Amino acid sequence: MQMATIGATPNGGVNRVALSHEDKLGRDLFVGWCKEAGCSVEIDQMGNIFASRAGRNNKLLPVLAGSHLDSQPTGGKYDGALGVLAALEVIETLNDQKITTEAPIEIVSWTNEEGARFAPAMIASGVFAGEFTLDYAYSRIDKDGLTLGDELDRIGYKGKSVVGNRKYSACFELHIEQGPILEAEKKSIGIVTGVQGISWSDIILVGKETHAGPTPMKYRIDPVKSSLPILSEIYALADKYTPHARATIGYLKAEPAIRNTQPGKLVIAVDLRHPDKKTLSLMHKALIRIAEKETSNSSISGTVKEIWRSEPVNFSSTCISMIDNAAKKLGLSSMEIISGAGHDSVYISRVAPTGMIFIPCENGLSHNEMENISKEDAANGTNVLLHAILEASSMH
Ligand SMILES: [Zn+2]
Secondary structure, three states, X not given: OOHHHOOEOOOOOEOOOOOOHHHHHHHHHHHHHHHHOOOEEEEEOOOOEEEEEOOOOOOOOOEEEEEEOOOOOOEOOOOOHHHHHHHHHHHHHHHHOOOOOOOOEEEEEEOOOOOOOOOOOOHHHHHHOOOOOHHHHHOOEOOOOOEHHHHHHHOOOOOOEOOOOOOXXXXXXXXXXXXXXXXXXXXXXXXXXXXXEEXXXXXXXXXXXXXXXXXXXXXXXXXXXXXXXXXXXXXXXXHHOOOOOEEEEEEEEEEOOOOOEEOOEEEEEEEEEXXXXXXXXXXXXXXXXXXXXXXXXXXXXEEEEEEEEEOOEEOOHHHHHHHHHHHHHOOOOEEEEEEOOOOHHHHHOOOOOEEEEEEOOHHHXXXXXXXXXXXXXXXXXXXXXXXXXXHHHHOO
């Protein structure tokens, strides 16, 4: 709740967009808490924050737990922050109980998970796992033309340690489900087996802008009008690959976006998802065909540009069973679940054994200021995280 006062919005949500002043304040608060808990804190070149608690044998690879502290512009209190602060709570609990684990434990807060200000999302964990170069990440620009690298510098979180130099025996991320399944199935804990693949594409339709009055309809080359069958076919694509497929049209950007000018250009921002790699690829190919089909016999030019793809992920069976053991030990109801949202754990799973724990969120709402969880679910999820970390940190 104290973290959520930073960037608090009037509707009860949070606006702590990556590398904003609020993000800096949230980071400062978190770093202060980690130091109070006796952790040593290190910042890497991407601004990822690592807080370490020593174990009995510090030659063993540490166990990592965490998530992200940045939010959507109209985000909720728990998306990301729960996983970071739950990891800190685990360490505080170990301190209170005077327990020293065999292997060291680290908490992480990844930079710019949301991708709301700097696309693509999960960029810092992506650099960590070798998906993006540091230069690529630094050169990302926001809508005001500011670069991620400069903004990292400005808020004082461009650290010195090399990104991706750290190795882990196991990584855990506790997160709210951001969907309605656990609540509907009346389960306390989601044992995440993997993450849906995601493909982001822009469909760019180019016509000719013209005056809204003097130009009769038949003389127009109107990309907005041409988009109508394309839009409905995108939704039909999700129906075709039901129940796991998702198709979202996040925004339509007409240019020049003036009421009395028929636009000359329309960008359709599409988000396609599926847990199966081959099906996701089929969906993307179908998207290209849809745009081709609807523009081939018109004066509109249509191109589809895939700007980002994250392949589906299967999490580590070892981490999955540690989470399962923890839920059983605590007597909590649980189920296996596939994550519909992208997470830093997607990239981290490429370089270390990784698992995720979900807890229910009210009405499945997330990326929404009304996002809410119960104290009981938060405590249950954090206890599962604790016991999974205890098992992982005693393995060697
Ligand atoms: Zn998140």
